[in-house]
Amino acid sequence: MEAPSAPAHRGLSLWKELLLAVSLLSFWSPPTTARLTVESINAAEGEDVLLLAHSLPENLVSYSWYRGERVDSKHQIASYIITLGRILPGPAHSGRETIYSNGALLFQKVTLNDTGYYTVHTVRKDLQTEEATGQLRVYISLLTFWSPPSTARLTVASVNAAEGKGALLLVLNLPENPAGYSWFRGESVDSSRGIGAFLIEPTQKFTPGPAHSGRETIYPNGSLLFQKVALNDTGHYTIVVTKKDFLTEKATGQLTVYRK
Ligand SMILES: *[C@@H]1O[C@H](CO)[C@@H](O)[C@H](O)[C@H]1NC(C)=O
Ligand SMILES: *[C@@H]1O[C@H](CO)[C@@H](O)[C@H](O)[C@H]1NC(C)=O
Ligand SMILES: *[C@@H]1O[C@H](CO)[C@@H](O)[C@H](O)[C@H]1NC(C)=O
Secondary structure: OOOOOOHHHHHHHHHHHHHHHHHHHHHHOOHHHOOOEEOOEEEEOOOOEEEOEEOOOOOEEEEEEEEOOOOOHHHEEEEEEOOOOEEEEOOOOOOOEEEOOOOOEEEOOOOHHHOEEEEEEEEEOOOOEEEEEEEEEEEOOOHHHHOOHHHOOOEEOOEEEEOOOOEEEOEEOOOOOEEEEEEEEOOOOOHHHEEEEEEOOOOOEEEEOOOOOOOEEEOOOOOEEEOOOOHHHOEEEEEEEEEOOOOEEEEEEEEEEEOO
């Protein structure tokens, strides 16, 4: 308890309480009330890159991506009208960008001149807007001197999803001519935790594994779709891509499910 004759001390303890309250608040506030941000990213020329928007507000009507640090319709890449489920490309769309329902923007095969700032602009049902800018830096890969850019590293883009919603674990930089894919729960290739395998040739065929919950689908491009994610789906997921020459490549990404 505070001694009444110690005002300086009391001030200090109030300050401590305030700090504690602030840190508790920032700890407890759900991710949706955090400020919208765009994660800056470095990538080698020729890679596929995902620009992620974090802490998207709730009750969104639409979001749009722009080249540059400002919202300027001349530099609009694409908009996603959530209420209609429609994507509208803008004047700055190069044909290589895809916008996803979680707000992410996928660039396929980035070039050096994709380097720059990108801004996402969100509109809520109550017409409140928010925007955030991130930076994409594309560098010359030394690899491009002796191997084609298609050898960019296989990557699984990590994703956040609200409980009960769908989630897509995107596979970027697939090798050419894959023969099939298999997906595993966890960071290692453990057949008892196999979700399923997708064979491309001779005919496209999906075979579920022991860890298939009935909610996972593997697409012909390797991406893994979850329907109605649960909190306990949070974790790492690993893909193994088998190529026609029977060599394999593997990559791991993370799914984080948050409470709605
Ligand atoms: C970026 O470079 C590509 C070729 O590498 C070219 O086709 C495109 O027009 C360039 N874009 C801009 C905005 O300069
Ligand atoms: C893979 O296919 C799914 C379903 O058609 C699509 O939503 C996704 O964008 C594709 N992934 C890539 C990296 O193109
Ligand atoms: C995960 O949670 C769901 C309910 O949200 C439950 O039905 C399921 O059995 C759980 N799975 C595991 C592996 O614990």
